[in-house]
Amino acid sequence: MSEVLINQILLAFMLVIAIGVLYQRNLFAAAMLMSIYSLLAAALFVVLDAVDVAFTEAAVGAGISIILALGTLALTCGEQKPRPVLATGPLLVVLLTGGMLIYGTLDMPYYGDPEAAAHTGVASRYLQDSANEVGPPNVVTSVLASYRGYDTLGETVVIFAAGIGVFALMGRGRRKATRKVK
Amino acid sequence: MEALGLYNYWLVIALMMTGFYIVITSPNLVKKIIGLNIFQASVFILYISMGKVAGGSAPILADQVTLYSNPLPHVLILTAIVVGVATTAMGLSLVVRIYAAYGSMEEDDIEVMDRSETDG
Numbered sequence: 001m002s003e004v005l006i007n008q009i010l011l012a013f014m015l016v017i018a019i020g021v022l023y024q025r026n027l028f029a030a031a032m033l034m035s036i037y038s039l040l041a042a043a044l045f046v047v048l049d050a051v052d053v054a055f056t057e058a059a060v061g062a063g064i065s066i067i068l069a070l071g072t073l074a075l076t077c078g079e080q081k082p083r084p085v086l087a088t089g090p091l092l093v094v095l096l097t098g099g100m101l102i103y104g105t106l107d108m109p110y111y112g113d114p115e116a117a118a119h120t121g122v123a124s125r126y127l128q129d130s131a132n133e134v135g136p137p138n139v140v141t142s143v144l145a146s147y148r149g150y151d152t153l154g155e156t157v158v159i160f161a162a163g164i165g166v167f168a169l170m171g172r173g174r175r176k177a178t179r180k181v182k
Numbered sequence: 183m184e185a186l187g188l189y190n191y192w193l194v195i196a197l198m199m200t201g202f203y204i205v206i207t208s209p210n211l212v213k214k215i216i217g218l219n220i221f222q223a224s225v226f227i228l229y230i231s232m233g234k235v236a237g238g239s240a241p242i243l244a245d246q247v248t249l250y251s252n253p254l255p256h257v258l259i260l261t262a263i264v265v266g267v268a269t270t271a272m273g274l275s276l277v278v279r280i281y282a283a284y285g286s287m288e289e290d291d292i293e294v295m296d297r298s299e300t301d302g
Contacts, residue, residue, distance in 0.1 A: 004190070007231075011193040018200035018220050027212050034216045041223045049240045049251035050230045056263050057226070064267055065219060072212060072274040076281040080210040081288050090207045098199040102192055110187030112236030114249070119235060123252045131243050139241040139253040140260070148257055155261045162268035169275040 003047060004111070010044045025080045031069040038062035052140045190231050197224040209289040211277045215270060222266045229255045229262075 017037045024030040038061035045054035109116035126143055134142035144152055201224055204217025233255035241253035281287045284295055 007190055008193065011190070011197065011227075014197055014224075015193065015200065018197055018204075021213075021216060021220065022200060022204050027210065027216075030213060030216050034219055037220055038223055041227060044227060045230055048227075048230045048234045049238060050233070050256045050259070051240045051242075053226070053230060053256050053259050053263070056260055057223070060263055060267050061219075061223060065270055068267075068271050068274050069212065069216065072278055075278045076212070076287055080208075080213060083209065085207070087207055090203060093206065094199045094203045097202065098195055101195045101198070105188050105191045105195070108188065108191065108232075111190045111231060112234050113187075114235045114238075116232070118232055118255070119252050123254045126253055127241065127243075127250050137243040139243065139250070140256045143253055143257045144260060151257070151261055155264055158265050159268050162272045165272050166275045169272075169279050 006047050007044065010040055010047070014040050014044075023085055025082060026078065027073055027080055028070070028078045030080075031066060031073065034069065035062045035066040038065065052138070191228065194224055194228045194231065197227070211280065211287040211289065212274070214289075215273045215277070218273070219266070219270060222262075226259045226262060229259050 014037055017033050017040070021030050021033045021037070024033060038057055042054045042058040042062060045051070045057055109118075126139055126147065130139050130142040130147075131137065134146045136142055198221055201217050201219075201221030205214050205221060208214050208217060233252035235249060235251045238249045238251040239247045241250045241256065243250075277287055280292065284292050286292060286295075
């Protein structure tokens with residue numbers, strides 16, 4: 001029960017921070033709030049038993065993302081033009097989407113239900129057999145590196161493609177600049 | 183407890199929609215990407231909370247533990263987090279290039295400049 005309470009307190013904090021981002025006009029502060037949001041998400045993942053995800057979220061979500069955002073702000077400008085935050089049309093779209101998503105959750109299994117469909121499929125096999133079939137005691141590692149290894153390979157390809165893209169975008173300006181110097 | 187069974191998901195949906203609202207209303211491109219990150223992190227939380235088993239432990243095998251949470255959503259989200267950072271990096275570098283070309287990263291300013299260019 002206390003676990004559920006911690007969950008909801010953390011989620012409430014996150015909601016406050018998300019609304020803070022919405023109203024924040026200073027982009028530096030908005031980027032910092034995004035980092036805090038990721039850190040709270042990492043704390044929440046620990047409560048939800050996803051320790052590996054918590055590590056990654058804290059390192060990548062709260063760490064690398066903020067570095068990327070601050071780097072961008074250093075190359076551009078840090079202030080947003082003042083504008084009214086609330087607009088009727090988008091608010092309507094968002095409320096409608098949210099309402100439909102909530103309608104979609106109505107027949108979902110309850111939080112923490114051990115009988116939920118997600119737990120009866122291949123997951124129980126991973127938990128039972130991965131120690132013999134793969135080895136490491138951490139089931140997440142076994143699934144990531146062995147059972148769903150192709151997923152991880154695809155992820156690496158995405159990272160590689162994104163890296164190439166970033167170099168292609170950012171490198172061009174630098175090359176032009178050096179040519180001018182000559 | 184029963185009445186609160188879906189409450190977690192609803193809070194996550196509220197978070198998601200806040201991120202979505204930032205994405206569609208903010209004319210500033212960096213703020214849009216920040217909103218996208220918030221949206222993304224909320225989807226991760228939705229997945230991970232579906233993998234939670236009440237009374238379960240983290241899926242690291244030990245002799246004393248009998249009940250584990252579902253490891254499959256954890257793996258999927260690990261991949262998604264890393265891919266999310268890749269897309270963020272890509273988006274932010276596009277913003278840098280746009281700022282270098284237009285001197286602004288406000289969507290409506292850029293649109294005005296584009297229009298005056300095609301008209302003139």
